[in-house]
Amino acid sequence: MSIWEKLKARRQLIKAFRTAQIYRSYSTDNGDRYILPKIHSVAINDHSTEYVFTLPTGINPDLLKKNFYVFQQVFGKQIELDGEIKRFVLTVYKTGITKELTYRYSNDILPVIEGFKIPIVCGMDRNGEWVVYDAIMEPNALISGEPGSGKSTQLRSILTTLIKYKSPDELHLYLGDLKMSEFHLFKGVQHVKSVATFPDELERMLSQVYNEMLNRSRLLNATGVMHVDDLPADKKVPYILLAIDEIVMVMDNKDIKSMLVQIDSLGRALGIYNILSLQRPSHDILDTKIRSLLTVRMGFRTTDLSNSKIIGTPGSEKISRETPGRFYLKRDSLEEIQAPYLTEKAAKKVLESYKSIEWKNGCNGYSMQSDDVLTERDVFFDAN
Known part of the structure; x- marks a missing residue:
């Protein structure tokens, strides 16, 4: 995992924070300034990318749930968000769960x-x-x-x-x-x-x-x-x-x-x-x-x-x-x-x-007969 991969991943999360308006703002002589959530770590492996972050004081945690769809727009549908109050873990999976x-x-x-x-x-x-x-x-x-x-x-x-x-x-x-x-x-x-x-x-x-x-x-x-x-x-x-x-x-x-x-x-x-x-x-x-x-x-x-x-x-x-x-x-x-x-x-x-x-x-048991042909969908079962 290179430093550039981590930087790219951090930029994606910052983009999600800005789009979802998960920040505090204040005005200065040089224009508006923003306090974004603090990203503590970014861990990337073969299956997922995991972000750990905390919300700034004064940010309602419910904003994350309300704007969860924004994170899905940035990262895709295969994401999970866990945590409460201030500290949260966002996991972005590279692939979804197999359908069959x-x-x-x-x-x-x-x-x-x-x-x-x-x-x-x-x-x-x-x-x-x-x-x-x-x-x-x-x-x-x-x-x-x-x-x-x-x-x-x-x-x-x-x-x-x-x-x-x-x-x-x-x-x-x-x-x-x-x-x-x-x-x-x-x-x-x-x-x-x-x-x-x-x-x-x-x-x-x-x-x-x-x-x-x-x-x-x-x-x-x-x-x-x-x-x-x-x-x-x-x-x-x-x-x-x-x-x-x-x-x-x-x-x-x-x-x-x-x-x-x-x-x-x-x-x-x-x-x-x-x-x-x-x-x-x-x-x-x-x-x-x-x-x-x-x-x-x-x-x-x-x-x-x-x-x-x-x-x-x-x-x-x-x-x-x-x-x-x-x-x-x-x-x-x-x-x-x-x-x-x-x-x-x-x-x-x-x-x-x-x-x-x-x-x-006996007469109550099931016996596989020669004409009991398994369909293509049944063949996957490995009996050995």
Whole structure:
């Protein structure tokens, strides 16, 4: 990065300040003088240019939001402005987020999840880097979005990745499919211990997970360790991931709600993790107690600002219908992500090899037939 690149970048920011009238002025005998924001640093890398500046005393910070469009005229649409009161950071990205991200396990996913225990692959950020977190550190997540926004595909790719990454002895999956349309793909997979499609089935499934949670609590107490990872080899237990789609359908059931709260509160040390999803959140469905436990939020396109605020991902109401799979990820901070796209047919093909012999020999399993030809859009999926 040369001094000339920095000077050019500074001149662009000064131009934006002047055009947006972000300055203080005063008159002198020699004419008007201007006090512009102070630029503390300019950092340029392969992906972006980052400016740090402070506003002069007396400048209303709201002027930055009001005139944000001016900064977009100078720098383009791919910019972010963070900060409050006086000190701000403006990031100008050289490229935008990819509009379509194909799911390739071997080439793209596996290299970035090696070393994780329960990797949750979110997608790719605007720097072209994969965003992954480990559920053993951030155990509970909420995924929300309108039909067609990419929520269901995200759940599909997360579960498929975990099935490929962990053995059936290392990870058990308990799935709640209350719409009866999302998790049928996973029936018969050796990792999957239950797929509940009706509220009474879900309650029984949660009771099973809840009782396992109590057993693990007693086991940790008896062995004197703090986490299931620290158990002796002869007492090791598999991780458990609970995923429930359209949880709104059972949140009026006090027993289900109580078990979910306790599982989410205590599950981290016990190796039990949870992903809940729903289309349209509301305060009465996701009360403060539950929301406080779902520390990771994925907000796909929502109907309005109110819904996006309930999820904790303001801005998701502005996501275009032309960019399915785009969402805002809320962890320590809020960032825009593109989720990987995995078709149902491609997922069926790869999951077939993980299904039990008993399931394959039965009449309820899916078998890839010779006439099941993948379309060009499906071919991207790398099953190896």
